[in-house]
Amino acid sequence: MTRIVVTGGAGRVGRTLVAGLAARGHDIVSLDRAVSDSPDLAEVEQIAVDLTDADAAASVLAASRADALIHLAAIAVPFSAPEDVIMRTNAGLAISVLGGAVAAGIGRIVAASSPTVIGYGAPRGWVPDRLPLDETSPAQPWNAYALSKLLIEQTIGMLQRQTGDDVRFAAFRPCYVIAPEEWAGAPTQQGHTVRDRLDDPALSAPAIFNYVDARDVADFADTLIAALPDIPSGETFFVGAADALARRPLAELVPQFHPGTEEVAAALTGTTPAFSSAKAERLLGWRPRHDWRTELGEPAASDLAFPASRS
Numbered sequence: 001m002t003r004i005v006v007t008g009g010a011g012r013v014g015r016t017l018v019a020g021l022a023a024r025g026h027d028i029v030s031l032d033r034a035v036s037d038s039p040d041l042a043e044v045e046q047i048a049v050d051l052t053d054a055d056a057a058a059s060v061l062a063a064s065r066a067d068a069l070i071h072l073a074a075i076a077v078p079f080s081a082p083e084d085v086i087m088r089t090n091a092g093l094a095i096s097v098l099g100g101a102v103a104a105g106i107g108r109i110v111a112a113s114s115p116t117v118i119g120y121g122a123p124r125g126w127v128p129d130r131l132p133l134d135e136t137s138p139a140q141p142w143n144a145y146a147l148s149k150l151l152i153e154q155t156i157g158m159l160q161r162q163t164g165d166d167v168r169f170a171a172f173r174p175c176y177v178i179a180p181e182e183w184a185g186a187p188t189q190q191g192h193t194v195r196d197r198l199d200d201p202a203l204s205a206p207a208i209f210n211y212v213d214a215r216d217v218a219d220f221a222d223t224l225i226a227a228l229p230d231i232p233s234g235e236t237f238f239v240g241a242a243d244a245l246a247r248r249p250l251a252e253l254v255p256q257f258h259p260g261t262e263e264v265a266a267a268l269t270g271t272t273p274a275f276s277s278a279k280a281e282r283l284l285g286w287r288p289r290h291d292w293r294t295e296l297g298e299p300a301a302s303d304l305a306f307p308a309s310r311s
């Protein structure tokens with residue numbers, strides 16, 4: 001059993017993550033501005049705190065006597081607040097939470113970044129040098145949210161240079177997270193349902209049809225926390241489903257919505273997603289277990305004579 005502090009534990013991702021880690025026998029403390037009445041957190045210690053207050057963050061982290069920290073608290077949606085507020089909040093949280101965790105002697109520190117650091121959806125166009133994207137693809141943030149997430153990754157690098165190998169760090173970039181109730185029809189982060197997203201590819205196109213089940217994120221976090229002493233410190237991981245959230249191959253769909261990507265998208269045949277989680281499998285042995293067809297009760301791609309490619 002590991003004692004794990006989760007910041008943002010009352011949030012959309014946090015609730016399933018906290019419940020998943022608690023179910024695996026870990027002792028969880030959720031730090032969030034809000035205390036959640038979700039049944040997911042019924043058995044979990046919750047502390048209400050504004051973590052942008054660095055002194056408050058430092059004292060609650062010091063008192064937590066935790067072995068590990070997972071930092072989720074953030075303004076989590078691009079343009080959901082003015083750009084300066086997103087930058088100030090997420091950057092301030094990175095310093096107060098991650099720095100506070102180091103000062104508190106927490107030995108394993110993980111932070112949520114985002115695939116948006118890659119820069120898709122930029123108003124003046126976006127053409128990657130190759131697809132699928134992986135952790136070596138260049139970061140090209142074009143808004144304050146994405147930039148603040150890159151800054152979180154770089155805050156980890158900064159702290160690593162201060163602490164050396166005494167503290168073990170990692171960042172992860174979860175794809176569009178879908179919680180169990182959202183498969184059942186509850187609205188997703190963007191306000192529409194998963195089925196809306198599949199029926200209208202324009203809804204999923206801005207995020208290049210990426211997604212991941214929240215329970216797989218919990219499983220990833222558990223695996224990562226356990227592995228941190230044994231893998232290189234400071235790694236970043238994409239965490240995505242093994243397929244794309246689309247009914248047609250991305251070799252067709254991506255160029256339709258991202259002009260100029262015809263050539264690079266030709267590699268995305270069948271159900272191949274645009275984001276590779278191969279590094280997580282290679283370093284951690286983690287693989288996603290949930291996929292949209294099973295969750296929505298739709299036929300498996302293999303039963304559909306799904307076209308390998310039309311390019």
Ligand SMILES: NC(=O)c1ccc[n+]([C@@H]2O[C@H](COP(=O)([O-])OP(=O)(O)OC[C@H]3O[C@@H](n4cnc5c(N)ncnc54)[C@H](O)[C@@H]3O)[C@@H](O)[C@H]2O)c1
Nearest residue numbers: 008010011012013032033050051072073074076112176177
């Ligand atoms: N949901 C996704 O699809 C997705 C994808 C990629 C990355 N992420 C990242 O995962 C993390 C969680 O996302 P989410 O969708 O659960 O967001 P969310 O908005 O549902 O949850 C964020 C939580 O952080 C808390 N919080 C914000 N500011 C705080 C502060 N100053 N002090 C204490 N708590 C504070 C909020 O109260 C909220 O409960 C974020 O860092 C987000 O950027 C999410």
